[in-house]
Amino acid sequence: MTSPWFESPADAEKQLAAVGYLADTATATTTYLAGALEKPLLVEGPAGVGKTELAKAVARATGAGLVRLQCYEGLDEARALYEWNYKKQLLRIQAAGDQAWDETHDDIFSEEFLLTRPLLTAIRRDEPTVLLVDEVDKTDVEVEGLLLEVLSDFQVTIPELGTVEAVRRPLVVLTSNATRELSEAIKRRCLFLHIDYPDSEREREIVLSQVPEVEERLAGELVEVVARLRGLDLRKSPSIAESVDWARTLVALGTGTLDEDAIAATLGVVLKHHSDHERAVEELRLRTR
Structure with missing residues (x-):
């Protein structure tokens, strides 16, 4: 086929x-x-x-x-499928004056007044x-x-x-x-x-393909930390997009290794809830500033 x-x-x-x-x-x-x-x-x-x-x-x-x-x-049908431009129809009706309703009806319910969704x-x-x-x-x-x-x-x-x-x-x-x-x-x-979160090797490949400037070793360290974060009971686990954003952040900062200080300083890139941040700091035993 x-x-x-x-x-x-x-x-x-x-x-x-x-x-x-x-x-x-x-x-x-x-x-x-x-x-x-x-x-x-x-x-x-x-x-x-x-x-x-x-x-x-x-x-x-x-x-x-x-x-x-x-x-x-x-979400309703009007927002998903189509609706009529009622304001424009009203103006046309007012402009029609004494025109017969059948003619006006056919006029206002035409392509000109259709709003496609x-x-x-x-x-x-x-x-x-x-x-x-x-x-x-x-x-x-x-x-x-x-x-x-x-x-x-x-x-x-x-x-x-x-x-x-x-x-x-x-x-x-x-x-x-x-x-x-x-x-x-x-x-x-x-x-x-x-689709579930990818394994570490696949996610490392994704990070490297999206952020070619990041060193392979650093990408591997980042993926390992993200996997540990996803293993915690968080409100919102880090997405693949956030893994990529983290790699871009580390490149922008010129960070060569993902040590405790680097993780603590940039954790907000991948965790967006304060409670998740606190849990990660506790579980990963990070030093906060």
Whole structure:
């Protein structure tokens, strides 16, 4: 089977690596299959392991456009799909004067007054598109119903305009931090990929690829400390992005070794809660200034 996105899992791994995303075999294979089978990809895992970045990397690697729907509690159809420009419609009604209502109605419910939101935007694009539905677990159950409708047929019915059907199906990536269980209906329609924190060797490779200025030995020391921090009972464990930021910080400071003083002075780069900072200082027996 030939995918319009990647030629094979190996090709997916190679192209993603070329844009700075080091994917393991499972990630590369599932990403390839999402394109080949034209099925949405549900990516689950703790915050900061590269779920969102995977969708961005696919877009960069393939030259596709990226359309992002950031989910949050209270997200509704108008913000996810489309809404009408009511202010502009009102002005047109006022300007219409004595024009018959049927004519005015047909006028104001036209493309000119339609405000497309991410889901409709992705469906209407005829260029290759990656649709990122980010943190889908933060939405209400009603939004899941909307997603089911869109992801089943890749079409949307606008009562005033008719049915809009995708000319070219986007590659859909849904991310979840697993703060709540998603419906089985959503899961059935998706390929599933769980991404966890990488092992030390893979994370060292990621740090070196993103911060080539950092010495390999220092990168190894940094990854070891991050692994120890993730083993603590913290409110928010360090993400991969924060590991990379820490490496950039050490390079900027000209730090050649990650000793206790260096860790204590720069711990705020990777830990963003005071209680986590205190626990790390206690558990790692760091000297504070």
